[in-house]
Amino acid sequence: MTTKEMVRLENVWVYNDGIPVLEGINLSIESNDFLGIIGPNGGGKTTLLKVILGLIKPDRGKVTVLGMPPERGRKHIGYISQFNLFDHDFPISVFEVVLMGRYNKSGLFRRYHEEDRKAAINALKTVDMLGYQDRQVGKLSGGEQQRLFIARALVTNPRLLLLDEPTASIDPNMQAEFYELLDRLKENMAIVLVSHDISAVSIYVSEIACLNHQLFYHGSKEVSAEELEKAYNCPIQLIAHGTVPHRVLREH
Amino acid sequence: MLDALQYQFMQNALLAGLLAAVACGIVGVYVVVKKIVFISGGIAHASFGGIGLGYLLGINPVLGAMVFTIASSLGIGLVTRRTRLPEDTAIGILWAMGMALGIIFIGLSPGYAPDLFSYLFGNILTVPFFDLMLMLLLDVVIIVLVVFLYKEFLYLSFDEEFSTVSGVPTESLYLLLLCLVALTVVVLIRVVGIILVIALLTIPAALARQFTYSLKKMMLLAISAGAVFTFSGLWISYVLNLASGATIILVSGTALFFSFGVNKLRRRTRGDNRTVTTA
Secondary structure, eight states, rough: OOEEEEEEEEEEEEEETTTTEEEEEEEEEEEOEEEEEEEESSSSHHHHHHHHHTSOSSEEEEEETTTOOOOHHHGGGEEEOSSSSSSTSSSHHHHHHHHHHHHHHTTTTTTHHHHHHHHHHHHHTTTTTTTOSSSSSGGOHHHHHHHHHHHHHHHTTTEEEEEEEETTSSOOOHHHHHHHHHHHHHTTTTEEEEOOOOOHHHHEEEEEEEEEEEEEEESOOOOOHHHHHHHHTTGGGGGSSSTHHHHHHHHH | GGGGGGGGGHHHHHHHHHHHHHHHHHHHHHHTTTHHHHHHHHHHHHHHHHHHHHHHHHHHHHHHHHHHHHHHHHHHHHHHSSSSOHHHHHHHHHHHHHHHHHHHHHHSSOOOOOOOOHHOOOOEEEEEHHHHHHHHHHHHHHHHHHHTTHHHHHHHOHHHHHHHTTTTOHHHHHHHHHHHHHHHHHHHHHHHHHHHHHHHHHHHHHHHHTBBBHHHHHHHHHHHHHHHHHHHHHHHHHHOOOOHHHHHHHHHHHHHHHHHHHHHHHHHHHOOBBBOOOO
């Protein structure tokens, strides 16, 4: 299978109030990647995703999505934000939320067609949420909401899936199920998963990177002695549990 | 009351109440679910600058208010989106600046401003024919825009970030939504006045929200509630010889409090059975 470059970041800098959040990020994401990005809270993980989505303009550097500026390329990205931030009493049904994902196919003033409704139903089927269409979003459990937002991202037929702290609000016993779903999805799309939950991430992803303002890309999960040495350049003590993450990584 | 209906002014008042209910029912739902109540209050109060400008230029103050509120909604929208000024600070400034401008303009106008009070507190019994036609036109504009941009406004209100990524022109739509608030303020000025507008923008929608999880049904319910409030407020004010705008607001507020109680009882006995419809 030939791979295609989905996202390219070249020397990207983002400042917030004069303080650098992202410092000289270089990153290339290929179409068959399943990349896990770990790092401490405030290390710039969400900012990095928003830069790829074109929601934050870098102060310096270049970002392309499928060779296009992010504003044009992002319709090929399925995005799952750090959720639970929505108004749980909002008058919107599960089906309406999933249909949102079809907007990139329909556009301004256009109505949804049978095809869109079928795609929405299929996406709900994929995440095992059929039968919930008429439920109001606030009436779902944390895990169900999570699956709903995955369905919304999938219904866009994305070539790249970006997930921001996806396991933050689901039960531990649901997490395995969730990663198995991603495991199936990675056959068809590139996946980038951002998390501070190192142990869970390291089991499932194929590549791993540490982000703490600077990005340290380890390529495969097997971190060699030299790579480990290099990785120590990243302030590991700030990444959650001292040197633990790299020991965890080495075990796989 | 029934014999009062034969009077032209009473028929006009009822029509004005209905037109106001339609505008505040539709736009009020967005104001409530998108939580832009404070910005709407700012736009409403800033419209006083337009009333003053109307007096100064010798044109219909409602027309002056329309131009002025549209301009101030776009201004406040752009300032809060593009600059680092905190939104509530920007709103507070606009709120007072608009009113201050109005006072200066009226001071500069020759002569005496006889019906100033009715712009501030509304007088549904004296809505001129031209203003009724303007209200009708604005209602049509609001309905057409919301029908054609229903899903866009829904997405903007629910999840702005995902909408932007999906290609919804969120910033333009947000500015357009603020313009709809501006038009609604203009529709409501004659009925309840600038100072009381915010109550009619929020109360019918807040009442409707307790009974449904469908945005469309919420709008229809809010329109009906608004119509009931304006009609009953008008009737009470006529019978008891009270200020109509203030009576309408007090009737609405009282009804809202009762609805909270009714809803609480209903939920206790039957659980939350708000309906949801699928698009």
